[in-house]
Amino acid sequence: MTMIEIMVPELVDAPAPEGIHLAQRRPLGENARITLIDNGKPKAKELMSMITDGLRERFPIGTVSIFSKGTASRVIDEDEIASIAASSDAVIAGLGDCGACSACSLGDAIKMEIAGVPSTVLISDVFIGNIAAFAVTMGMPGYHSAVVQHPVSSKGEEQLAIYAASVVDQVALQLTGVLAAESVGAR
């Protein structure tokens, strides 16, 4: 049997940068500051705002800021990371309801984790596998996400409220490690 050599056409991922790990979790304290990284997808801002309304019932949140990154197809840059990190105790990035935007919002959340801010990414359910693959590529395999039913962009306020309610527990746990401030006596 004639044997031949063939060269592998794939590249392995570059080693993950050292120091990639989740930011430390703690219950949100008095006047906690939450930043929503809004990628501009239809209903993203509305849905994330409803989720933070749910968090307000559980934690003594002071301010909720919205950072509009202008386009869903890029990950925030170093200056934006520094600015958001300086003014945030927790971050929600979203909405990942398409391939590119879910990957980029995941990138936003991971960048904020690296900057020391507990974060999560809000996606719709059909992109679970997509961001799982990207999380591996970005050096944080298994990174969490808050998942709502797809689609989101065509839904009205009533359905968005249902979606928001469905993930408040997830988001609270992912950002703080607890479901509510009362559970650890922080209030």
Next chain:
Amino acid sequence: MTDVLTVPEVDAIEIMYDKGWTDGLPVVPPTPAKVAAMLAAGGREPDEILGSVPARRKTVNAEIVAINAVMAGCKPEYFPIVVTAVEAVLDPAFNINTVATSTGGAAICVMVSGPMAEEIGMNGLHNALGSGNRANATIGRAVRLVVANVLGAKTGKLDASSVGHPGKYSFCFAERPPVSPWQTLTVEKGYAPEDTTVTIMATEGPRQVANHLNEDPAGVLLTFAAAMKAANQFIVGKSGQVTIVVGHEHELALRNGGWSKLRAIEFLVENSRVTPAEIEAAGIVIETGAQHNMTPGPDGKLAVVASVNDIVLITAGGPGSGWSAMIPSWAPAQHSHSVTRRVRPVGEAMPDCGPDGCEVPWLTEEFIKGTKEQSA
């Protein structure tokens, strides 16, 4: 260092299927000798870095591109164009991380203008966008295999295409050199006539444009404009980019009518503008408060393309009955820009940029102005 597998020759193609390295069609086994020949024809060292995609933690070198070019079926003499196309893909302005991931399922349309296209046997005449020419087919396929195998854009992994289209196998063609006073795309882009350039755009599938009975330039262009305005295209009303492939008869009509390429492009920018009502008549909901600004301009209309910088007008196709093509970008220009790169001839040294460095073309005042117009 690139891994090498030793496999039975008779089983090599099936093994590469099993590894997930193909696009569904058989590939040529990339033996070290074939890969070395590819690199030599391109005058590239194996470890020469072509670019990177930070979001995917991937740095692309010439050797990995050569491996995929062999697999695609390229002849070694195609490699200078393949490697230039990949360099364009890795330009940050193209934003391949998004292009290759989007549900929109974009193809990478590769357009080659200049003498090298003819030298290597590319087709810009009959069936230019179709099948049958090895150089067209395998150069486009090589680019797609790089994106899949090297950048991970595969179904079920990092490519989230909802439907996709056949251009994702291969989408590459040559320019039919236009007749004077029209200039080639290479010259229009500011390069010398003896240069060869590669222009890429992330696109939906091509729409054929038929207008057989009208030799009036405005009449011909209105047919293109009608195709551009079809509201099923994602960019309509959201300022995208468009490739206009001008067929033989339509070039004649425009040129004989005394129209320059620029005049034709300006006409298309203006006449493709569309009212919100036209979009809504197709059942499309106008975005409000979201990333795409769909606020009508003073004329009450929205742009398909915001400026002349957003149309690539290229001549291609053979004589026939008045066929052309319109190829819309898969997304608004804020997500990805068409990129043009000059093919560096084998043996040519890198330019000496001097103490002040090189000008970056896409940061010129004209480009920035165009970008602002797009976002207005």
